[in-house]
Amino acid sequence: MKLQFWYDFASTYSYLAAARxxxxxxxxxxxxxxxxxxxxxxxxxQGWKDSxxxxxxxxxxxxxxxxxxxxxxxxxxLKRPGVFPRNSILAARVALVAAEEGWxxxxxxxxxxxxxxxxxxxxxxxxxxxxxxxLGQPGAAVLARATSDEIKGRLRKVTEEAMKLGIFGAPSFTxxxxxxxxxxxxxxxxxxxxx
Amino acid sequence: MKLQFWYDFASTYSYLAAARxxxxxxxxxxxxxxxxxxxxxxxxxQGWKDSxxxxxxxxxxxxxxxxxxxxxxxxxxLKRPGVFPRNSILAARVALVAAEEGWxxxxxxxxxxxxxxxxxxxxxxxxxxxxxxxLGQPGAAVLARATSDEIKGRLRKVTEEAMKLGIFGAPSFTxxxxxxxxxxxxxxxxxxxxx
Numbered sequence: 001m002k003l004q005f006w007y008d009f010a011s012t013y014s015y016l017a018a019a020r021x022x023x024x025x026x027x028x029x030x031x032x033x034x035x036x037x038x039x040x041x042x043x044x045x046q047g048w049k050d051s052x053x054x055x056x057x058x059x060x061x062x063x064x065x066x067x068x069x070x071x072x073x074x075x076x077x078l079k080r081p082g083v084f085p086r087n088s089i090l091a092a093r094v095a096l097v098a099a100e101e102g103w104x105x106x107x108x109x110x111x112x113x114x115x116x117x118x119x120x121x122x123x124x125x126x127x128x129x130x131x132x133x134x135l136g137q138p139g140a141a142v143l144a145r146a147t148s149d150e151i152k153g154r155l156r157k158v159t160e161e162a163m164k165l166g167i168f169g170a171p172s173f174t175x176x177x178x179x180x181x182x183x184x185x186x187x188x189x190x191x192x193x194x195x
Numbered sequence: 196m197k198l199q200f201w202y203d204f205a206s207t208y209s210y211l212a213a214a215r216x217x218x219x220x221x222x223x224x225x226x227x228x229x230x231x232x233x234x235x236x237x238x239x240x241q242g243w244k245d246s247x248x249x250x251x252x253x254x255x256x257x258x259x260x261x262x263x264x265x266x267x268x269x270x271x272x273l274k275r276p277g278v279f280p281r282n283s284i285l286a287a288r289v290a291l292v293a294a295e296e297g298w299x300x301x302x303x304x305x306x307x308x309x310x311x312x313x314x315x316x317x318x319x320x321x322x323x324x325x326x327x328x329x330l331g332q333p334g335a336a337v338l339a340r341a342t343s344d345e346i347k348g349r350l351r352k353v354t355e356e357a358m359k360l361g362i363f364g365a366p367s368f369t370x371x372x373x374x375x376x377x378x379x380x381x382x383x384x385x386x387x388x389x390x
Contacts, residue, residue, distance in 0.1 A: 046251055046253070056241055056363070058241070058361055058363045059363050059364075061361060062361060062363065062374055062376050065374070066375070066376065066380070069383065069387075070383075073383070166253055166256060166257060168251070168253045168254050168257065169254075179257055179260070180261070181257050181261065182379075184377075184379040185261070188264065188265075188268070192264075
């Protein structure tokens, strides 16, 4: 069965899941659909105007330490972003264009790398354009399409869809209506999809 | 190195950790110290007067589903408690007595079983007394000691110690000052302790 991978480019643990999912899914024989969405409106619906890791500093402090330990174990580079959470709207819009055209996974991994390994501003059109061009795509044309009303509306609809599925954090994985929350549930979600 | 296992008897994921920790620690060659504490005062310090799983129902709904799937995979029985979270103060006090006397792990697993597999009220002296007696200990004497000023004060101190270590949820694991939060980090915490 197909697994949907829901992620926000500002989400730290989505970075880990994006780095891990393709190899694990291939081993499990599961097809993955990459579903970029926005966590901000979902947090707002819970009454949070910021990341819970900022609202609850003790929890946030542990998160950065935990992320560092997990990146060490995975051999993934990590440089704590100077701004957290970064505005991920433009990156999510470009990812929807990338999904139409079949280059969403490599684009997404590159965005996570810029945010969490390079501490670059993923809200910047220049940074986004650079990633798009590095993937051999036309930067200006892709950015123009990403900021069209059609793509803006699609991102709103995707985020509404996430909310209807009960998604409240990122990364999340769905197999039909079955919801798995968190990078730590990736393996279990793949087992569910494979059975 | 020694690993400290911090848990609250009302905490769902502490039930899983309590069921898993001894076998995994033995395989890792790590000594475990069982540290019952109270999450309530720590939640209160974050401004929460209830479990976050009740305060954020969408998150709570996922938690029960996730717990069910994880219990299925582990072969652990689960019956959703009629009251959540249950008042865990008496059980934590008895656990401190048990820790003095060397029967804390088996007592703790029995309390988790009553709460999460039998849906019995772990705040009840009768239920606590029954568990204590079933372990071959004198119920009335243990309960009298558990409700002494000395043990009450000790539980307050343990909870302050947890807060000082940066603990904000349960289960947590500490190796020296290194903090690992959540049942999902048990294996990583053991690797840290073993290295």
